[in-house]
Amino acid sequence: MEFGLVELSRLQFAMTAMYHFLFVPLTLGLSILVAVMETVYVMTNRPIWRQMTKFWGTLFGINFVLGVATGITMEFQFGMNWSYYSHYVGDIFGAPLAIEGLMAFFLEATFVGLFFFGWDKLSKVQHLVVAWLVALGSNFSALWILIANGWMQNPVGAEFNPDTMRMEMTSFFEVVFNEVAQAKFVHTASAGYVTASVFVLGVSALYLLQDRHKDLARRSIAVAASFGLASALSVVVLGDESGYSASHTQKMKLAAIEAMWETEPAPASFTLVGIPDKEARETHYAIHIPWAMGLIGTRSLTEEIPGINDLVSEAEEKIRRGIIAYDALMTIRENRGDVPADARFIFEQNAEDLGFAFLLKRYVEDPRDATEEQIALAAEDTIPGVFPLFWAFRIMVALGFSFIAVMAYFFYRASFRNMQFPRWSLYAAVAIIPTPWLAAELGWFVAEFGRQPWTVDGVLPTALSASHLSIADLLITLAGFVIFYTVLFVIEMSLMVKYIRKGPFQDVEETHAWQARHEARLRQMPDEPTASTTPAE
């Protein structure tokens, strides 16, 4: 691949998006975990829970700020680097982004300040409400962003308007309740919850290994393991839902992930491992599991899943229809005010495939002049990189299943083994801290790299979407982002480490006061069994 303007723009977007998503999953999950801890504090009045809320809240804050800061880049880059995309689909894509600001971002950003500064200014319940509003805002934010992203994967509720040369919304309802978006949201949010659970589990395990803050660590593990177990299960189930919706919305992506070159008789087998070879159009050393793919992809025994080769022929037909649509569009444009009825009719018949004609723009200025060879090349372009998708997906899924096992184990020890954890398991918990991030980044890679060569599936090719900037522009900002983001990352990590080392702030006075109250209560109720109410230590 030569590195032209489009590739540099893609590189910059991928880099800044993946960087942004280092902070988002932890924000999504930790905001909820912190709110849960504070809820327990408000309900039980035990200072240890307030200490936990404040401690994890501090780490949440260090992470949150970079999520916010790098999120601004994401919103602005559409206009900066993808101006034709912004023009072409802004009528639909802009709406969820703006609603995200109105409904979600304002909420979390306004209240996050009060969360940190409001401890002495608010009543307990008020502060708890603030904590939940921050969590709610973060998660709503993810919802609207994934509605926007879901539309890029499955562009429903929109049609092309020849007068304005862009896609326009026909049904807001369809855009919001896009099945791809809904499945993606729950999958992504759950992945964030798993990330936060693994993080809390790992840091707590570190404290247990170091023999300090054990009270806080044990309780944190109990919360994280139960929340993490439910979330880990949800990630896998909803990931399966995403796969199912891809089987009828993004057939090429699915076929590429599975390295399925030929259409197999239903139910198709699942390739567990292998080495996909795009040149030879086959997968070497493949190990198949019969029936599995058909069952996951179609939830039936009779429906076929099309293979890559068939999909390429299909794309070729779509390109031909796209050329007809393009020709009609040009006629419409040249005869504005007095459009011949047949041109409008022909356009409407073929408008759905207009985007496929744009695939030819890489090879020829006017798609109508394309040769047979160029049409074949453009059809070939609809295959994304099979090898990286195949493996990224498999590593992600393997990690997803292993999180279930980890969480189940800690949940079991916390619930039924009196919170006693063997040392090897604690070491393991510390070691796996980075893995949910890896899984999340791989997930985004599969979703977005698998969408290529489109920015909006079947509607607008990536190559056409980019701004007409100069290479120098891109090199300056790319270098700027790399340097800038690296420095911020180093600072963020050093602060995280510093505050984890420092540990929770112990409110000695309040703990003593609580202890005194607690003992007084015990004296009044001599029949109460004492074992269940004393702290774990």
Added chain:
Amino acid sequence: MILFELIDYDTLRVIWWALLGVLLIGFALTDGFDMGVGALLPFVAKTDVERRVVINTVGPVWEGNQVWFILGGGAIFAAWPPLYAVSFSGFYLAMFVILAAFIVRPVAFKYRSKRDSVTWRTRWDWALFAGGAVPALLFGVAVGNVLLGVPFHLTEDLMPMYDGNFAVKFLGLLRPFALLAGVVSFSMLLMHGAAWLSLKTEGEVAGRARRIGMIAGLVAAGGYALAGFWLAVGIDGFALTNDVVPNGPSNPLYSEVGREGSWLAAYAARPWITVAPLMGFVGIALAMRGLQAGREVSTLLWSKLAITGIISSVGLTMFPFILPSTVDPNSSLTVWDASSSHQTLFIMLVCAAIFMPLILAYTAWVYKVLWGKVTEADVTKNADTLY
């Protein structure tokens, strides 16, 4: 869905044009004092405790304030996609600088006091200064360029293209009139920041802020008057030369635009808009008097009035133009040809009507909870938890 036809397309366009103004003003009124405070930081606060006092006056609210900026971006994307596409990519390197400032500022707030080292804190203080001063200046420069017109054109496919190489595109923004506009916005926000500090701090810090604020007000008023004079004598305006179809399709190439007369012709055509610049001058004058007399709440309100007047005056002067083009005036974006579709504008209006009142209500509640001065005693007492 026929519901959206309840409101005419052209009416919706005007409403969204006004809402765009509301968002920009909302941004300038809230995040404006954050930027002003950042720019004032090295000059009003000498010791570490003083600096922490200043930083903590905006500490709990900057995050919410910054969302006005983000929502502004989102609303332009949703309601004015061509504007979003052309301006963000056309001002590419300037946008990158602003972006950098908006990334570094939050981080500086959050991280500055998390270590005791003097070097660490001094560096972040400079980051806060740059993060406030640079965008405060560049926003004005951008507005100045919009008034002058920007060198872009649209192809038949409505692909935005820019003329000139990258160095010209960035340095080319720094034209004299645009720099003057930058000075106006910078000094205006400096005054606003001073008004905020006068309300939220006491003693030496508040005194220094008031003194600088008065000078800034003077510069803002002088610069604003000079810019008006310049527009009257030295800069050509833009005008639509064919019959506009206010509810036609959003294709900027359908309208014809000429460079005729002056922007200020708008004041002859719609004399009532004179109220906007008037608000600007009166607001500045009264804010300066308030700063001098040490009045607190009213000073901030007058400063808000001044900002509202100055920003509205730009929009009202240019109406219906949003982003004129110098190299191909026909490509200019106007209220009538650069909006989203009828349905999208309607849906977004419904969303705004539901959420804006909520946002204003809870923002007001947060400010009420945080009411009162930040003192040196507060900072010393809560040294571990405050910024």
